[in-house]
Amino acid sequence: xxxxxxxxxxxxxxxxxxxxxxxxxxxxxxxxxxxxxxxxxxxxxxxxxxxxxxxxxxxxxxxxxxxxxxxxxxxxxxxxxxxxxxxxxxxxxxxxxxxxxxxxxxxxxxxxxxxxxxxxxxxxxxxxxxxxxxxxxxxxxxxxxxxxxxxxxxxxxxxxxxxxxxxxxxxxxxxxxxxxxxxxxxxxxxxxxxxxxxxxxxxxxxxxxxxxxxxxxxxxxxxxxxxxxxxxxxxxxxxxxxxxxxxxxxxxxxxxxxxxxxxxxxxxxxxxxxxxxxxxxxxxxxxxxxxxxxxxxxxxxxxxxxxxxxxxxxxxxxxxxxxxxxxxxxxxxxxxxxxxxxxxxxxxxxxxxxxxxxxxxxxxxxxxxxxxxxxxxxxxxxxxxxxxxxxxxxxxxxxxxxxxxxxxxxxxxxxxxxxxxxxxxxxxxxxxxxxxxxxxxxxxxxxxxxxxxxxxxxxxxxxxxxxxxxxxxxxxxxxxxxxxxxxxxxxxxxxxxxxxxxxxxxxxxxxxxxxxxxxxxxxxxxxxxxxxxxxxxxxxxxxxxxxxxxxxxxxxxxxxxxxxxxxxxxxxxxxxxxxxxxxxxxxxxxxxxxxxxxxxxxxxxxxxxxxxxxxxxxxxxxxxxxxxxxxxxxxxxxxxxxxxxxxxxxxx
Numbered sequence: 001x002x003x004x005x006x007x008x009x010x011x012x013x014x015x016x017x018x019x020x021x022x023x024x025x026x027x028x029x030x031x032x033x034x035x036x037x038x039x040x041x042x043x044x045x046x047x048x049x050x051x052x053x054x055x056x057x058x059x060x061x062x063x064x065x066x067x068x069x070x071x072x073x074x075x076x077x078x079x080x081x082x083x084x085x086x087x088x089x090x091x092x093x094x095x096x097x098x099x100x101x102x103x104x105x106x107x108x109x110x111x112x113x114x115x116x117x118x119x120x121x122x123x124x125x126x127x128x129x130x131x132x133x134x135x136x137x138x139x140x141x142x143x144x145x146x147x148x149x150x151x152x153x154x155x156x157x158x159x160x161x162x163x164x165x166x167x168x169x170x171x172x173x174x175x176x177x178x179x180x181x182x183x184x185x186x187x188x189x190x191x192x193x194x195x196x197x198x199x200x201x202x203x204x205x206x207x208x209x210x211x212x213x214x215x216x217x218x219x220x221x222x223x224x225x226x227x228x229x230x231x232x233x234x235x236x237x238x239x240x241x242x243x244x245x246x247x248x249x250x251x252x253x254x255x256x257x258x259x260x261x262x263x264x265x266x267x268x269x270x271x272x273x274x275x276x277x278x279x280x281x282x283x284x285x286x287x288x289x290x291x292x293x294x295x296x297x298x299x300x301x302x303x304x305x306x307x308x309x310x311x312x313x314x315x316x317x318x319x320x321x322x323x324x325x326x327x328x329x330x331x332x333x334x335x336x337x338x339x340x341x342x343x344x345x346x347x348x349x350x351x352x353x354x355x356x357x358x359x360x361x362x363x364x365x366x367x368x369x370x371x372x373x374x375x376x377x378x379x380x381x382x383x384x385x386x387x388x389x390x391x392x393x394x395x396x397x398x399x400x401x402x403x404x405x406x407x408x409x410x411x412x413x414x415x416x417x418x419x420x421x422x423x424x425x426x427x428x429x430x431x432x433x434x435x436x437x438x439x440x441x442x443x444x445x446x447x448x449x450x451x452x453x454x455x456x457x458x459x460x461x462x463x464x465x466x467x468x469x470x471x472x473x474x475x476x477x478x479x480x481x482x483x484x485x486x487x488x489x490x491x492x493x494x495x496x497x498x499x500x501x502x503x504x505x506x507x508x509x510x511x512x513x514x515x516x517x518x519x520x521x522x523x524x525x526x527x528x529x530x531x532x533x534x535x536x537x538x539x540x541x542x543x544x545x546x547x548x549x550x551x552x553x554x555x556x557x558x559x560x561x562x563x564x565x566x567x568x569x570x571x572x573x574x575x576x577x578x579x580x581x582x583x584x585x586x587x588x589x590x591x592x593x594x595x596x597x598x599x600x601x602x603x604x605x606x607x608x609x610x611x612x613x614x615x616x617x618x619x620x621x622x623x624x625x626x627x628x629x630x631x632x633x634x635x636x637x638x639x640x641x642x643x644x645x646x647x648x649x650x651x652x
Contacts (some may be wrong), residue, residue: 043455044490050401054361054421061561062134065106065197067204068098070320073191073212074169074233083214085248085604086117088129088178091319093170093210105199110153110170111364115333115514119144119184121153121172128218131175138166147304157199183524184515185216185248186336192364194226198410205364217244219251222300223520225350228320228532228561228589235285239317239350240272242280243299247515247523249348251280255301265290265313274301281347288313289505293589309559310589310615317563318551318570321538323353323531325393326407326472326510327518331356332363332397336516338380346390349519352532353543356392357407360419362399367420382413387539396475398442404454406465407441408435411544415440421494432461441547445469445512445584448477449493450488456498466548468505470645471556472512473521478645481605483637484527484556494634499648500630501602506550506572507633508532509557527641530555532562534570550647554630557640558642560646561589566623572647577628586619588644598635605635613639626651 029613042048072094073079080089095108101588102108110132112118119130123145134145134155142159157167162168172191173179182189188211225239242253257272268286288311296308299365328334329341336344338356345354356377360368370540371450376396385392393409400420406428418425420432425431431442442465447454451474460468470478475486479496498505509529511521522528534551535542546552550572564571568580575582588594594611597619609619623632633648 007267015592030073030090043404043453044493045450045453046403047401047452051421058347058421060202062202062204063198063200065098065100065102065195067195067206068100068197069096069132069206069621070098071095071193071206071210073210081303081541082183083189083212083245085181085214085244086183087217088173088180090171090173090178091191094466095168095170095193095202097162097164097166100165101164101166102157102158102195103198104159104161106481107156107196107199107203108168109155109194109196109203110172111194112151113189113192114151116335118151118181119179120147120151121179122147125155125616126175127177128175128456129177130173130179131177133171133174133590135169136162136167137169138162138164139252141166143168144554154513155300155508158390182214182335183246184335184517185214185244185250186330186516187213187340188330189214189335189365191332206455207365216248216250217246219253219302219304220245222257222298222304222603223308223348224296224298226294226308226311228309228312228322229289229317229561230311230313231315232288232290233288233403236269236311237283237350237601238286238308239294239347240274240282241282242274242304243348243523247517247520249280249344252276253280253301257300258299260297260299262290262296263294265292266294269319283350283437297385307589311489311535311590312561318534319447319536320561321352321391321533321535321543322519322559323351323533323543324351324511324513324521324529325353325355325395325409325443325508325531326357326397326469327354328358328512328514329516330365331354332357332358332379333335334514334516338377341516341518342380342384342392344516345518346384349517351519352538353391353393353531354411355395355407357395357397359397361398361419361421366424367396368417374417378413378415389538391538391540391543393540393543398431400426401452402426402455403458404444404452407432409441409443411439411540428455428458432464435464439544440464440545441466443469443508445472445510446474446477446486447498448489448493450474452495453490456493456501458503460503462504466504466506466550467508467647468495468498468551469529470507470554471509471512471526471527471643473527474512475527476556482635483643484641496600496603498562502629504574504650506552507546507554507645508552509554530557530559553646555644556642558591558638560636560638560642560644561587562593562634562636562644562646563587564646566632566649569649571633571649573590574650574652576652578626581622581624582626584621584623584632586634588617590615590636590638590642591637592640592642595637595639598637599632600635601632602630611639628652
């Protein structure tokens with residue numbers, strides 16, 4: 001078989017880049033990596049070949065027959081009506097050629113969702129998963145199917161030509177072992193069909209390629225989520241979710257969740273019924289009547305048990321809102337519809353703040369080339385915003401393979417996709433210049449290493465980029481001495497190195513999740529990310545103000561409560577060089593036992609305080625001789641690998 005492919009909408013290097021999100025995070029620094037070099041030509045591990053391939057694709061001339069025709073899933077007594085996450089199934093896909101047909105030498109492509117777990121369609125081993133048969137109703141036509149790369153099957157028209165209305169019947173999972181479905185539940189998982197109609201090696205994807213719904217697997221875990229902070233007498237909510245082993249919601253479970261040993265001072269019903277129509281999700285009100293630290297234990301259906309995150313009830317201390325500001329959906333290279341991602345964030349992960357940040361020019365269809373996709377994100381973001389309850393921020397990811405990835409956030413319903421491959425906006429300075437005067441922020445992520453590091457030789461814009469993402473599913477970009485560092489980390493390119501350059505950046509975490517589980521990306525990976533936002537109000541304006549003022553801190557997934565002040569000043573503050581010692585005050589309340597608290601001062605760990613297996617720790621320290629240009633922050637390390645970082649205090 002000779003299929004000449006000049007450009008694939010999803011090259012194999014994309015798959016390799018995404019694979020790191022599922023691998024263990026703790027890796028030694030590669031010895032071949034040189035220290036970061038200050039060079040405004042790009043990131044130390046820039047991938048100009050990817051950027052160039054994406055630009056070249058825009059210049060290719062598609063033949064009118066490319067992307068022609070239509071496709072659908074055909075009902076079949078042996079086929080699955082839906083897919084179950086991680087389970088085998090069989091699906092029959094019919095492609096019908098468009099009016100211009102498919103010439104001899106042309107090809108039809110089946111690309112099953114290339115991101116998470118679908119079997120690669122193959123035609124060589126009937127006994128192996130993903131075995132696929134290909135037939136046609138067109139007389140005199142010879143088809144040659146072959147697997148080109150991961151999850152991609154090409155069907156070349158080797159002899160003859162398909163005319164308009166001719167059909168190809170593809171049975172995916174035709175063998176006894178079927179084809180394994182995606183690990184993650186979602187509505188509308190696409191079987192992408194692309195067509196090279198004239199045989200020149202350039203293909204076009206059908207935007208309305210057929211889709212199948214992927215349902216959750218059997219119940220495997222119980223999740224209890226409380227707010228981290230509340231006032232005495234205030235009504236708050238306990239969120240209950242029954243999930244499958246991969247963190248998917250929607251398990252059809254019935255029974256009740258029974259709370260054990262309800263702490264004194266907490267008014268809450270001891271039994272929470274779950275009906276089949278609840279799909280394993282329920283929230284109930286509770287009232288803490290006095291100050292204290294509360295944790296709830298519960299047993300649920302199927303023998304599941306769980307402990308909640310801690311709730312700290314106090315008249316003092318600003319509220320902590322939890323957010324995931326980097327969420328990917330099937331609009332680009334993630335799982336699930338935008339609507340379902342926001343519903344999971346609100347109803348399952350019990351987030352206060354969420355932002356969909358699909359890639360500008362990456363995935364199967366490109367956001368910057370398909371306005372209906374951006375309109376869908378805008379509409380769902382506006383629909384889910386409920387001031388005082390759930391905050392959504394409009395956003396997208398500026399996916400530069402030269403200078404590093406940044407997500408762009410807008411606090412309103414309007415915003416424009418300024419693409420990283422558009423020559424007007426393909427450098428950070430150009431992006432910031434275009435955003436200046438608008439209500440917007442940018443945030444760099446996985447800045448120390450793979451898949452592409454941030455080009456720190458270009459200073460972050462002080463107005464538009466006040467915070468940086470320090471942790472996500474990719475790992476920690478904090479420092480070389482951090483646990484769970486990002487793969488491919490480059491010495492000299494960590495966030496701490498950026499602080500040493502004099503940049504003033506607050507710290508947030510966010511998932512960068514592609515599995516449809518915003519706020520809980522760490523359930524199916526070894527690490528994740530959350531942004532703790534210090535704000536009394538749940539509104540877009542208040543959240544944006546907190547980000548601008550660096551009133552934030554980061555975790556790699558767990559809801560660790562962290563309160564820190566330096567002589568009464570909040571984290572993220574800038575203070576004048578003091579004439580006497582400053583008092584550092586810290587309260588940590590963790591879901592798991594604390595291993596240690598590291599006090600980081602101007603490039604190094606100044607002191608490590610043992611956690612002594614406690615889950616609540618109060619600390620006071622005198623800090624002497626702070627000088628202009630110094631910074632100070634705290635790192636909390638749990639025994640189970642959970643991490644939290646305060647935003648730094650800066651000395652002017």
